[in-house]
Amino acid sequence: MAQAASEDPWWEDCVVYQIYPRSFSDADGDGLGDLAGIIGRLDAIADLGVGAIWLSPIYPSPDADNGYDISDYCDVDPRYGTLADFDRLVAAARDRGLRIIMDLVINHTSDEHAWFQASRRREDPYTDFYLWRPPNPEGGPPNNWTGFFQGSTWTFDELRGEYYLHLFDRKQPDLNYDSPAVLERVKEVMRFWLDRGVSGFRCDVINILHKASLADGRPRLIVRGREHYVSTERLHAILRELRRDVLDPAGAFAIGESVFTDLPMAQELSDAGRRELHALITFEHLEVDRLFHRYVSYPFSARRLLARLAHDQQGLDWPAPYLESHDQPRIVSHYGDDGRYWRRSAIMLGVLAMTLRGTPLVYQGQEIGMTNFDFTGLDEVDDVETRNVDALMRRLKIPARLRWHWLAEGSRDNARTPVQWSAEPGAGFTTGRPWLPINANHRRINRAAQEHDPDSVLAWYRRLIALRSASATLRRGAFEPVGATRACVAYRRVAAPGDSADGDYTVLLNFTAQRRRIPCSWITDVAAPVGLSTVGRPHAAVAALEPFEALVLRQRSSA
Ligand code: ISL
Numbered sequence: 001m002a003q004a005a006s007e008d009p010w011w012e013d014c015v016v017y018q019i020y021p022r023s024f025s026d027a028d029g030d031g032l033g034d035l036a037g038i039i040g041r042l043d044a045i046a047d048l049g050v051g052a053i054w055l056s057p058i059y060p061s062p063d064a065d066n067g068y069d070i071s072d073y074c075d076v077d078p079r080y081g082t083l084a085d086f087d088r089l090v091a092a093a094r095d096r097g098l099r100i101i102m103d104l105v106i107n108h109t110s111d112e113h114a115w116f117q118a119s120r121r122r123e124d125p126y127t128d129f130y131l132w133r134p135p136n137p138e139g140g141p142p143n144n145w146t147g148f149f150q151g152s153t154w155t156f157d158e159l160r161g162e163y164y165l166h167l168f169d170r171k172q173p174d175l176n177y178d179s180p181a182v183l184e185r186v187k188e189v190m191r192f193w194l195d196r197g198v199s200g201f202r203c204d205v206i207n208i209l210h211k212a213s214l215a216d217g218r219p220r221l222i223v224r225g226r227e228h229y230v231s232t233e234r235l236h237a238i239l240r241e242l243r244r245d246v247l248d249p250a251g252a253f254a255i256g257e258s259v260f261t262d263l264p265m266a267q268e269l270s271d272a273g274r275r276e277l278h279a280l281i282t283f284e285h286l287e288v289d290r291l292f293h294r295y296v297s298y299p300f301s302a303r304r305l306l307a308r309l310a311h312d313q314q315g316l317d318w319p320a321p322y323l324e325s326h327d328q329p330r331i332v333s334h335y336g337d338d339g340r341y342w343r344r345s346a347i348m349l350g351v352l353a354m355t356l357r358g359t360p361l362v363y364q365g366q367e368i369g370m371t372n373f374d375f376t377g378l379d380e381v382d383d384v385e386t387r388n389v390d391a392l393m394r395r396l397k398i399p400a401r402l403r404w405h406w407l408a409e410g411s412r413d414n415a416r417t418p419v420q421w422s423a424e425p426g427a428g429f430t431t432g433r434p435w436l437p438i439n440a441n442h443r444r445i446n447r448a449a450q451e452h453d454p455d456s457v458l459a460w461y462r463r464l465i466a467l468r469s470a471s472a473t474l475r476r477g478a479f480e481p482v483g484a485t486r487a488c489v490a491y492r493r494v495a496a497p498g499d500s501a502d503g504d505y506t507v508l509l510n511f512t513a514q515r516r517r518i519p520c521s522w523i524t525d526v527a528a529p530v531g532l533s534t535v536g537r538p539h540a541a542v543a544a545l546e547p548f549e550a551l552v553l554r555q556r557s558s559a
Pocket of ligand 1: 065068069105148168204205257259283293294326327385412
């Protein structure tokens with residue numbers, strides 16, 4: 001039983017589809033997505049050919065950070081439904097061959113969680129569940145750390161008469177992993193959901209759970225103090241314990257989100273032999289043209305992107321390639337072109353997403369090429385991070401126009417606007433007033449319009465996922481960079497010795513709106529059959545790539 005996980009690594013063969021429930025589908029017309037809405041759309045998800053759904057948090061939450069501030073780990077927020085609805089979702093998903101992966105947010109709870117309320121009152125066993133410290137000798141916060149959402153990581157609580165640590169919002173107090181009782185409670189939470197039929201967890205900011213010291217941090221513009229808590233020794237021990245005691249006995253999958261992660265750190269967290277996480281979500285490949293939490297942009301270089309991708313693709317045992325999430329701008333608006341070449345660039349990015357090694361994650365709406373929001377001002381933005389970055393930029397006296405330009409490019413709300421199911425008012429997402437504005441381009445970009453169009457972004461995602469599902473090389477073959485310019489990249493996927501029947505693949509991508517010449521050395525066999533061409537190429541004799549073109553060549557295996 002304890003070895004179940006290694007006997008069936010199902011995640012190595014499937015694509016995971018991420019749902020951000022509040023923006024996915026609203027069945028009861030209150031403007032917020034819900035579980036019944038998801039159940040009603042399961043056929044649309046299964047039809048893509050994916051094998052699992054990662055659900056962003058559905059737990060009760062005061063929503064300071066849209067569900068990533070949880071006030072009860074073992075229930076469903078009434079706005080999303082009930083535990084009975086959740087059970088129906090698991091069963092209905094299973095009927096369609098879909099597994100459910102829960103978001104596990106255990107670095108922090110909500111300040112409205114019963115544990116925190118008891119901890120404020122120093123009630124055992126909760127007294128030390130959080131990181132409480134008295135004021136410093138001058139009466140201020142215990143150290144100089146600054147958080148992910150800007151500002152001090154400490155808030156004074158009148159009731160307890162001490163400061164508590166929060167790396168995110170003040171309504172997200174950090175749990176204290178020096179207390180063994182906390183980890184035991186976390187195990188109970190995980191078992192609760194495993195018993196309800198979930199197949200694994202996406203573990204939120206998992207590499208910062210343990211704070212090795214609360215000493216002052218080194219001077220830094222953002223997230224000061226991080227050297228005291230990123231991937232500590234105790235964190236690694238905690239992950240091994242969760243794997244041994246909870247995950248492996250259930251055959252469950254754990255994919256961790258890790259922040260400020262260099263390659264050796266990522267290897268340690270996800271190395272198969274160390275038995276910590278099965279796979280890792282990292283960020284650097286989405287920030288090759290971004291600084292400061294992606295809020296400041298500079299020119300894109302395809303060369304830099306390939307180098308970043310190669311890092312994880314070659315360096316990690318099992319990568320989790322992705323291009324979008326609820327925290328990132330839409331990829332077609334970022335590395336693509338959401339104007340003239342919208343369709344072609346969305347498809348090119350789909351080719352990239354589906355031809356990388358590992359377990360790919362596809363975010364809701366990516367499969368129809370949804371774009372960044374069309375908001376015109378901060379009053380339409382909901383995201384706590386965007387608002388805090390705005391406050392910081394104001395303090396730095398960044399002029400209003402530039403400020404909005406950067407906020408609009410980097411805001412997490414870009415990916416959080418409701419899914420565009422149809423051209424109707426409400427976009428088929430809701431009959432009510434949506435919690436976040438719907439992009440006006442839903443009249444043109446929507447699922448219904450693409451459903452039966454063989455050239456649509458959706459049709460290409462179906463085709464690409466099917467190609468990947470049928471190809472051992474694309475799923476697990478080696479990744480070899482071939483070459484890159486500022487505009488174009490080429491890489492090869494090379495069959496493992498046992499998979500040689502499938503052959504090797506060469507992928508060529510143009511990230512610009514111009515026709516670009518490519519070095520002839522990138523194509524080693526001009527007679528290689530064309531596996532996929534987004535511009536209808538008949539053969540592999542290619543000297544230049546068309547704007548945002550993607551080309552996949554199949555070759556006999558060199559193995
Ligand atoms: O992307 C980020 C850093 O560059 C941050 O926006 C993000 O907060 C960070 O990656 C952690 O994300 C996760 O934990 C947060 C939550 O707000 C995010 O939605 C979640 O994905 C706190 O729980």
